[in-house]
Amino acid sequence: MQKFTLLSHQWKAATRSASASKSAGIKVFMGFVFFILFLELLGGGFYVGSKLAESSANPIADLMRYGLYFFLAILLFRYMLQKLPTFMVKPYLVLPIKKSKLVNFMLTKPLFNSLNILPLSFVLAITLGLHKQMDAYSFWVIVGTVMTGDLFVNYLSIYIKRVQIKHEYVFYLFLASVAALLFLDQFGIIDLQAFSSLVFMQVIEQPLYLLIGLLLFAMAYYLNFQLLYNHFSLEDFGKGDTNQRSSLENLNYLDRFGKIGTFALLELKMCVRNKRTRTMLFMAPLFLLYGLFFYNDPKYLEMNGFLIFVGLFISGGFMMSFGLYFFAWESGHFDLVLTANNTYKDYIKAKYYLMMSTSTVIYLLSTFYVFYGIEILIINSMCFLFNIGVNSLLLLYFATNNNQHMDLSKGSAFNYQGVGGRHFVLMIPLLVIPLFIYLPFGLFDQANLGFAVIGILGVLGLLFREKLLDIITQRFIEKRYQMSEGFRNK
Template identity: 30%
Template sequence: MISHFLKLEWKQYFRSANWQKSIFLNILLVLFALYFMLSFLAIGIGGFFILKEQFPDQDPLFLVNSFLLFAIVGDLIFRYIMQKLPVMNIKPLLTLNIPRNKIVHFILAKSSFSFFNIMGLFFYIPFSVVLMKEGYEITGVLGWLATMILLIQSANFLNFLINKNNIAFGGLITILLGGYLVQHFDLFNLAGLVGEGFDFIYQNPITAVAFLGLLIILYFLNYKQLRNEVYLDALISEKTKEANASDLSFADKLGDLAPFIKNDLRLIWRNKRTKSSTWMILMGLGYGLFFYPQPIYKDMVFMYVLVGIFSTGTFLINFGQFIPAWDSGYYKMLMSQNFKYHRYLESKFTMMTISVVALFVLGIPYVYFGWKVLAVHFAAMIYNIGVNTHVILFGGTFNRKKINLDEKAAFNLQGTGAVQWLIGLPLMLLPMGIFALVNWLVSFEIAVLVLATLGFIGIAFHQKIMALITKKYITNKYVMIHAFNQEN
């Protein structure tokens, strides 16, 4: 039975229209996965020796154990945002004489072999081999490795239980930030305490059995939850949901743009694909925390532009690159309405502009890393408003792929085409190149001024640029209607 399921999965994947249309994107994803696997493999092999060289007075295994709490919580957060729930096209199978428990077991077993579970093994297994070669007790290392594997699988099934729970996600964020603050302000040695716990597992390998019990409990809870949902009547019955009518009266101040903006706000809040994308705003806002604390980037001021463009333009990039594909489900109906297309596009521009300004204001604390950072962020904000908003809107005239708003954004390439990849060049690389060139030839201050001036020029010619973009949209209107009617 399992072999039949695997054959069906294989055929479904490679015969899908999405695979045929996105071979190039699938190749890029494979290369992306290989890059991460090789990186983890390199760290797993060389990590022991790097830690031994950097911290000669400390045990490398204990150092790794000390940061496992952050690694595990960070993994759960990453899974919550990126990992898809285990799915299988089970509706046709429910009319056949196939036990439902076998279907559920296959779905859960399939999830155990996901990329998220395999990636960590490329670090833990090589690191364990190096430990044994360096004279660590073999049974202790094997017990430690077994614990790591069981924790990875437990995180997999725990994620499926808490994935739709925003309170659980908030709790994970709180644990991660709380742990960081405890370590940063040296309130107590949290990392050392966690390290001692995992060191105890190394010294007493039998304790890995407890994590096996945890995995069994989580698997059973997932099985019970899915088993109760695998019924044909539950899949084909119409579900009636009560819509939550939010008070969007504040948008009325924007005049005739208000109906479009209200529609977009409801679209963002009520649908999985758009709601998942909003979490990217938090990631973009904190993007600079990965760069600015690193001494290596202190003199690479052109990297400030990358952080500034991305942190102030996270919503602009994630939301804007799929205009008007967000409305693809009802685009034909929308185009039959009596309104000016210019105002429709102006509403998108207004939302992106407001988001850029708001993210800049929220990012003002980056001045902690120096006034140059804040100056570049300000110039990046102006550049995003004057240039990148228009680039994004113009790129939207080439969007031809429908988007299903009921699917999550994580690793979802639906609606993604060559436009989304090529548009990154003018969005990111062009301002970085201009800034780096002027900074090298003249000075930092002039480079900031040039970047901001380009943005102000775009703002000054906004109406003329929008008129040209609107004309392009109107020219392609019927081509888009036909394309959005096609199924991926």
């Protein structure tokens, strides 16, 4: 009975809140996006099933070879996009309700997440394409495998994200583990397809193995239960690692660079200490690994225009996703920025050098792509120069149009507060301009000259950065009161 009461309270809190009507439009839009994604998965799944039925002598066995990839993709998808289940615990702590019931109630919320529909719908569409090669027994075993595996993956991703709040190195450990696994598989050191086929064909032949999936789900649920039960105070998840916080204090040598260094240090502290910016920071390694999705396919290595796009994303992806919201990150204390005894140019230059630094680090780490050919390294180098010499300045200029408040205490996944359609539109010129520069050279079979022009434009941007920063500073001065007024409207 108490669970129904708690559920009723949750529904009333969601429908009666002041923000419910404000976010209705965004919810309708996200519902439309979810519906389109649902239809695409149905179509894609049916296409995969039909192709397997046509080209494979044993489509069920071939399908099982990709089972581990499927669940790994779900894990990454849930980790990046699914919100952690939350519950306003404080009002119930003074009531005669067991702590275990509150924790169990919180842990049942992921079972009703709309994302749960997508993996099952995709697999059902595949089985529909294979309906002539599949009997009822195989169908129900596959459905049972997907449901139990998805339950385990769902609660495993939630556990990892909760532990990450306290120990942020967990994210890098998780990402490194996934990357290492795919790397070893890509170069034939291990064979995930063979292992996947062995595991899931055993389940097909002996459905009792599904009990192992249920056991894994129970273990993941128990880990989440123990974590929440032992850290029931929400403050426990907000402290983070004290060593990590204190490590920022070791960056005080940035003060040697004057006010620019001070501003840069404050920007770094903001990135690490706030949930939304920290989520963005965690995405940086993904941009570094972006090339692995394409460089392994020989057909992409012959498409210079596409390689430019990839190169821009590798060294500039984090810069773009973070830089488009410059000034809005400080919306909570923007008035203090305007009234402080500092020059606006120092304030803007700190952001510029921060973008340059992060892009440089990512570019240096990405030099291992020379393994795919010296041309890849040349393209990535020219794109890096263009990013720090041109795109970084364009980002600062575009960011002066930001006037929507952003709450940094909330994560980025499915959080569109402070985000407008213009932010996505502004990404287009940053990625398209280099392609248009290269296009005439590519048409006349002068690819290297086209790459050189892109790099030269980046160098020119670096040489004339002071003058260009003056223009951006003047633009900021003209727009600062409009920005301040917009940031006050929460």
